[in-house]
Amino acid sequence: MSEDGIKQLLQAEKMAQETISKARQERVQKLKQAQHEAEREIKQFKDSKEKEFKDYESKFLGMTSANSADLNSNVTKEIDLVRRKTAENKASVVDLLIQKTCEVHTDL
Numbered sequence: 001m002s003e004d005g006i007k008q009l010l011q012a013e014k015m016a017q018e019t020i021s022k023a024r025q026e027r028v029q030k031l032k033q034a035q036h037e038a039e040r041e042i043k044q045f046k047d048s049k050e051k052e053f054k055d056y057e058s059k060f061l062g063m064t065s066a067n068s069a070d071l072n073s074n075v076t077k078e079i080d081l082v083r084r085k086t087a088e089n090k091a092s093v094v095d096l097l098i099q100k101t102c103e104v105h106t107d108l
Helices: 002-102
Strands: none
Touching: none
């Protein structure tokens, strides 16, 4: 009878070890699955934020390019205006300069 009790105890101990081993394996598997899930979520979040940044960057860089084009256009117009005014007034300015340099004041 004691031999049957020992066998039952050994069998129960073996079953307990198997249960514990199985539980450990399941825990390790769940941890690995959670890690993979977290990595996937992190990648999704990172991709989402990179896309938002690229959209934001292209929006404002696009505006900068448009502003730069407008600025270049305005500068070109201003330069053309200055050149045209210079050409229009060149003769009168030269005449005025000659007149003022040749004019002699004898007042003392």
